[in-house]
Amino acid sequence: IIHGIRHFVPQMIKQGDDCHIVNTSSMASMCTLPFAGIYHMTKHAALALSECLFHELSMMAPQISVSCLCPELVNTxxxxxxxxxxxxxxxxxxxxxxxxxxxxxxxxxxNSLHPRALAERVLAAIRNKTFYILPPQDNPWMVTAASRLEDLKLRRNPTFAPPAI
Structure with a gap:
């Protein structure tokens, strides 16, 4: 993601046209699960970098939109x-x-999400200039992410709430 930003964003700014960047993270950026700390760390970093880029481009090059894809399990x-x-x-x-x-x-x-369904979700987000490309609200991964958000809001220790998949 870093190399892509460094290489393509200056070119996108120079051309001046409407553009859209989609960085891929994971639902692992929205939660934490045991025995996958390094994976979660990298996905959290991808999301944070994408959020920073969203703000930076909003201020410096508003013709460039940014999305961050946080897919659940996909049958790839x-x-x-x-x-x-x-x-x-x-x-x-x-x-x-x-x-x-x-x-x-x-x-x-x-038996997880078909890649075509995910591609359609991404295209819809690009069309709507949606930053967070997430699973549907009732998806088990969203329930896990909501648990983490609640932990943060209540300042409580992390809840072990793996997605019920």
């Missing part, structure tokens, strides 16, 4: 993406934890 085959890795870069000694994680991701995404 991500758990099998290692199949595309060159053999010399393959993990020769995957850990048991890694195997368990990949199995869990495969199971969780098997």
């Amino acid at each position: 085959g991500i758990a099998t993406s290692a199949r595309n890795r060159p053999e010399e870069l393959a993990d020769q000694n995957p850990t048991e934890m890694h195997a368990m994680s990949m199995a869990a991701i495969t199971d969780a995404t098997a």
